[in-house]
Amino acid sequence: MQFIISHWEKSNSARCGVIKTHHGEIQTPVFMPIGTQGAVKTIDPEVLSHLHTQIILGNTYHLYLRPGHELIHKAGSLHAFMNWKKSILTDSGGFQVFSLAQLNKISDEGVAFQSHLDGSRHFFTPELSMEIQRHLGADIIMAFDECPAAKSDQASVEKAVERTTLWIDQCHNYLNNQAPLYDWEQTLFPIVQGSIYKRMRKRSVEALIPYADCGIAIGGLAVGEEKKSMFETVDQMDELLPQDQPRYLMGVGRPTDLVKSVSSGMDMFDCVLPTRNARNGQMFTSQGIINIENNRYKDEFGTLDPECNCYTCQNFSCAYLRHLFNIKEVLGMRLATIHNLTYYMTLMEKIRSTIAAGDFISWSKNYLGEMSAHKGM
Numbered sequence: 001m002q003f004i005i006s007h008w009e010k011s012n013s014a015r016c017g018v019i020k021t022h023h024g025e026i027q028t029p030v031f032m033p034i035g036t037q038g039a040v041k042t043i044d045p046e047v048l049s050h051l052h053t054q055i056i057l058g059n060t061y062h063l064y065l066r067p068g069h070e071l072i073h074k075a076g077s078l079h080a081f082m083n084w085k086k087s088i089l090t091d092s093g094g095f096q097v098f099s100l101a102q103l104n105k106i107s108d109e110g111v112a113f114q115s116h117l118d119g120s121r122h123f124f125t126p127e128l129s130m131e132i133q134r135h136l137g138a139d140i141i142m143a144f145d146e147c148p149a150a151k152s153d154q155a156s157v158e159k160a161v162e163r164t165t166l167w168i169d170q171c172h173n174y175l176n177n178q179a180p181l182y183d184w185e186q187t188l189f190p191i192v193q194g195s196i197y198k199r200m201r202k203r204s205v206e207a208l209i210p211y212a213d214c215g216i217a218i219g220g221l222a223v224g225e226e227k228k229s230m231f232e233t234v235d236q237m238d239e240l241l242p243q244d245q246p247r248y249l250m251g252v253g254r255p256t257d258l259v260k261s262v263s264s265g266m267d268m269f270d271c272v273l274p275t276r277n278a279r280n281g282q283m284f285t286s287q288g289i290i291n292i293e294n295n296r297y298k299d300e301f302g303t304l305d306p307e308c309n310c311y312t313c314q315n316f317s318c319a320y321l322r323h324l325f326n327i328k329e330v331l332g333m334r335l336a337t338i339h340n341l342t343y344y345m346t347l348m349e350k351i352r353s354t355i356a357a358g359d360f361i362s363w364s365k366n367y368l369g370e371m372s373a374h375k376g377m
């Protein structure tokens with residue numbers, strides 16, 4: 001994998017560039033839609049491509065439970081199984097084990113948990129996480145880490161940093177000792193932990209840098225901490241992380257979070273918001289967040305967002321979308337997802353083009369000013 005930076009903003013850390021994987025070029029900064037269980041919910045790969053999606057994210061925990069990584073390998077990789085020809089990043093499974101499964105026990109050896117589906121017992125080790133992601137065929141593999149809950153005390157965060165450090169070595173060694181399963185490179189991204197504690201973040205960065213070949217992730221943010229603390233940590237990461245590698249800010253975020261984080265030198269993002277909120281009738285628009293189920297859209301025959309060029313906005317009225325949500329028609333969720341992903345993808349394109357043109361600072365100032373009037377943007 002290669003990362004080439006093409007433009008730097010002069011007075012902050014924003015940059016744009018390209019990540020090259022076997023499955024194509026990824027223009028950065030990039031937003032990665034979530035395809036939890038081998039599907040970006042309601043959207044097929046052809047439409048995803050039309051929306052200029054360059055890379056999607058798959059979830060190790062879910063795919064391990066169903067349909068199983070061996071089956072996906074038998075299908076010829078996750079790309080082949082779901083017919084997605086571009087890049088895929090898989091998470092380590094750790095975050096879901098902590099948040100979804102019934103957690104039984106965490107130790108230096110790994111995490112024992114019970115499936116949220118049927119209560120069956122499993123044990124994730126760093127090696128097993130690597131083995132699953134290797135079989136899935138991900139272009140980017142995330143290290144197995146411990147992500148402490150927001151507002152964890154210092155001692156728990158310190159332990160999580162220690163375990164993450166211990167585990168990165170195991171992940172790295174395991175991958176290095178396996179023969180390739182596919183004819184493409186699978187790049188390991190370490191994940192910096194340390195919550196909002198500067199000293200521990202620094203320690204985590206120092207311990208992980210030797211394992212970062214082309215890319216490093218920042219975990220443990222956007223999990224419920226104060227926004228101010230999150231951005232202070234992002235700024236600290238901007239100072240400490242290598243500049244020549246892509247920086248992946250995990251789980252972020254809202255549109256304004258993306259713009260601010262790009263200003264602090266972040267390159268990759270993922271978040272459930274555009275897709276999950278769409279399925280709940282919440283749309284991101286140039287006029288703020290719209291809840292399409294609101295009664296005021298009952299006979300609104302105009303479109304969702306006059307500034308949007310998506311299929312939904314070009315062809316359907318608010319009243320029709322509201323009707324679809326009202327009768328719980330899956331088409332409503334699909335049209336809403338198309339719109340929200342278009343909002344995010346268009347925003348990222350704007351970010352990239354303004355960085356390349358040298359006017360990201362003035363554009364972002366304007367955008368953040370406009371959006372400050374809209375709650376949740």
Ligand SMILES: [Zn+2]
Nearest residue numbers: 308310313339
């Ligand atoms: Zn639209």
